[in-house]
Amino acid sequence: MSGMRVAGNATGMDINQIVDDLMSAEREPLNKMEQDKTGIEWERDAYRDVNKEFLELDNLALDMKLDRTYQSKEASSSSGAVSAEAGSEAGEGRYDVEVTQLASAAYNISENKLSPSDEEKIDPDGAVSEQFPDWTDSGSFTITTSEGDETFDIAEDDSLNDVLQNISEAGIGVRAFYDESADKVMMERSETGNRMDGDEIQFSGNGSDFLTDTLGLNNEKGGEDAEFNYGDADFKVTSHDNNYSINGLDLTFNEVGSSTVNVTNNVEGAVEKVTDFVDKYNEIIEGLGEKLNERKNRDYPPLTEEQKDAMEEDEIEKWEEQAKKGLLQNDTVISGALTQMRNSLYSNVENNGEFKHLSEIGIDTSSNYRERGKLEVDEDKLRDALSQDADSVKKLFANDGEDNSKGIVRQIEDTISNTRLSIERKAGKETSLNQSFTLGREIVSLDERMLNFEDRLTTVENRYWDQFGAMEEAIQEMNSQSSYIQQNFGGGMM
Numbered sequence: 278m279s280g281m282r283v284a285g286n287a288t289g290m291d292i293n294q295i296v297d298d299l300m301s302a303e304r305e306p307l308n309k310m311e312q313d314k315t316g317i318e319w320e321r322d323a324y325r326d327v328n329k330e331f332l333e334l335d336n337l338a339l340d341m342k343l344d345r346t347y348q349s350k351e352a353s354s355s356s357g358a359v360s361a362e363a364g365s366e367a368g369e370g371r372y373d374v375e376v377t378q379l380a381s382a383a384y385n386i387s388e389n390k391l392s393p394s395d396e397e398k399i400d401p402d403g404a405v406s407e408q409f410p411d412w413t414d415s416g417s418f419t420i421t422t423s424e425g426d427e428t429f430d431i432a433e434d435d436s437l438n439d440v441l442q443n444i445s446e447a448g449i450g451v452r453a454f455y456d457e458s459a460d461k462v463m464m465e466r467s468e469t470g471n472r473m474d475g476d477e478i479q480f481s482g483n484g485s486d487f488l489t490d491t492l493g494l495n496n497e498k499g500g501e502d503a504e505f506n507y508g509d510a511d512f513k514v515t516s517h518d519n520n521y522s523i524n525g526l527d528l529t530f531n532e533v534g535s536s537t538v539n540v541t542n543n544v545e546g547a548v549e550k551v552t553d554f555v556d557k558y559n560e561i562i563e564g565l566g567e568k569l570n571e572r573k574n575r576d577y578p579p580l581t582e583e584q585k586d587a588m589e590e591d592e593i594e595k596w597e598e599q600a601k602k603g604l605l606q607n608d609t610v611i612s613g614a615l616t617q618m619r620n621s622l623y624s625n626v627e628n629n630g631e632f633k634h635l636s637e638i639g640i641d642t643s644s645n646y647r648e649r650g651k652l653e654v655d656e657d658k659l660r661d662a663l664s665q666d667a668d669s670v671k672k673l674f675a676n677d678g679e680d681n682s683k684g685i686v687r688q689i690e691d692t693i694s695n696t697r698l699s700i701e702r703k704a705g706k707e708t709s710l711n712q713s714f715t716l717g718r719e720i721v722s723l724d725e726r727m728l729n730f731e732d733r734l735t736t737v738e739n740r741y742w743d744q745f746g747a748m749e750e751a752i753q754e755m756n757s758q759s760s761y762i763q764q765n766f767g768g769g770m771m
Contacts, residue, residue, distance in 0.1 A: 306730065307731065310723055311581050316578075317716050319601055320604050323568075327565065328700050330560075331696060334693060335690060335697075338686045340550050341551070341674045348668070350364065350369070351546075353538070356535065356536040357531055358374075358531060358533065358535060359529065361529070363525060368524065369540050372524075373506075373509070374535070375506040375534075375536075376503070377504045380503035382466045382469045383499045384464065385494045385497045386461055386462070387492055388495055390461060391409075391461060391462070391493070398457070402436045404434045404435065406434075414433065415483045418482040418483070421478075422451060422477060422478055424449050425449050437455055451467070452467055464478060469502075470502045471502045476497045476500070480494070505530065544663045559651045562649055563649065565605075569612055573602060574599045574603065580593065580600070610700060621685050622685060623635075626684055627678070628672040632670060634673075638659055638673065639654060640655075640659070
């Protein structure tokens with residue numbers, strides 16, 4: 278009889294509705310647990326979002342420690358003969374470059390057309406023995422380049438394309454192909470320059486006559502180094518490639534000719550890096566300050582799935598916008614991190630450079646107290662500081678010292694690292710298992726309680742049905758007895 282469903286015929290009661298109403302009341306604690314779990318998941322996600330913001334600031338902090346951020350150089354060329362890029366070590370000034378020869382790749386082309394006539398073309402996919410009647414298998418041949426050597430054999434049923442493909446795929450820096458329009462084979466080095474004594478593509482072995490006699494590859498050309506004068510004609514430089522690095526400059530040679538390369542300090546690039554860092558810092562303290570001060574709206578608890586089913590999508594969205602307020606209200610870890618970062622930005626950095634405080638390079642705290650200590654940048658003053666002594670600006674941000682000699686960015690990095698670890702202990706990462714962080718363990722505990730409670734609800738519901746079933750049976754029996762008495766009593770009267 279346990280859990281028996283009855284229709285309520287005897288009592289005339291809607292038993293299904295009565296049980297549903299009773300179970301709805303019984304289910305309230307489970308709904309509360311579901312809402313609590315949703316709230317914890319929201320809190321977990323809110324903390325993880327904070328860690329993502331701190332990571333973005335940490336990535337920008339990395340740039341603030343690099344020499345190239347403050348000492349980046351810009352190179353411009355007066356002509357198309359030379360393109361140039363300047364590294365941070367390149368000295369400012371003018372550099373005269375004259376390209377007298379471009380580097381070229383060695384190549385070898387068939388001396389004559391390979392087909393007997395224009396009307397009778399060879400088939401590059403046909404067997405070599407059939408396409409070249411004068412060819413005889415006289416053994417293997419070897420091709421040697423600066424990248425190594427490889428020996429090749431030709432089988433009777435190999436085609437010309439098979440042979441050329443094998444050469445191209447041998448890993449010795451040679452491309453070989455047959456062009457039907459020219460009716461010739463081209464063999465060329467993939468690298469430019471004069472890298473070997475003699476030819477750059479060398480043939481040897483008994484079977485090399487297939488290359489020289491059959492294919493007519495007898496006249497290598499190219500394979501020359503780039504040549505340029507640096508500064509004046511007495512400073513001649515050669516390069517296997519049309520690229521060369523000298524004195525912190527990366528030069529690319531485009532054509533024969535002269536060019537003047539000017540190298541200047543790229544102050545604008547440094548200004549952009551610093552302002553990007555300040556902007557991200559301001560964005561974080563503004564956003565987190567609002568979250569810390571945001572009050573919980575207790576009139577909007579998280580919705581249960583049952584409640585969501587009864588609402589429109591936009592209603593759910595508006596409700597949850599209110600319900601998610603105050604998730605990080607007065608959080609001590611986050612507020613402590615913001616305080617530590619503010620203290621770092623306001624502190625003096627003892628170093629052997631020109632600048633000890635951010636205000637000396639044009640970075641000050643906003644005078645508007647409502648902006649919670651946001652920074653303002655005087656870009657002109659920052660440019661002057663970078664032009665005057667870029668290395669001292671770097672020391673102010675990134676000095677590798679201890680205590681009050683540690684650069685501002687390094688102090689902030691320490692704060693970010695400690696804060697992110699604290700948050701991860703509480704909220705984990707995307708890849709963390711629930712058991713490894715505090716909020717995750719709370720979720721696991723709630724899941725177990727909800728599962729146990731659902732089992733209890735099943736027991737309670739079955740008990741209700743048993744009780745109503747028993748009541749229905751009792752009333753039905755009473756009705757039967759009453760009917761029997763009435764029938765007998767009525768029969769006696771007649």
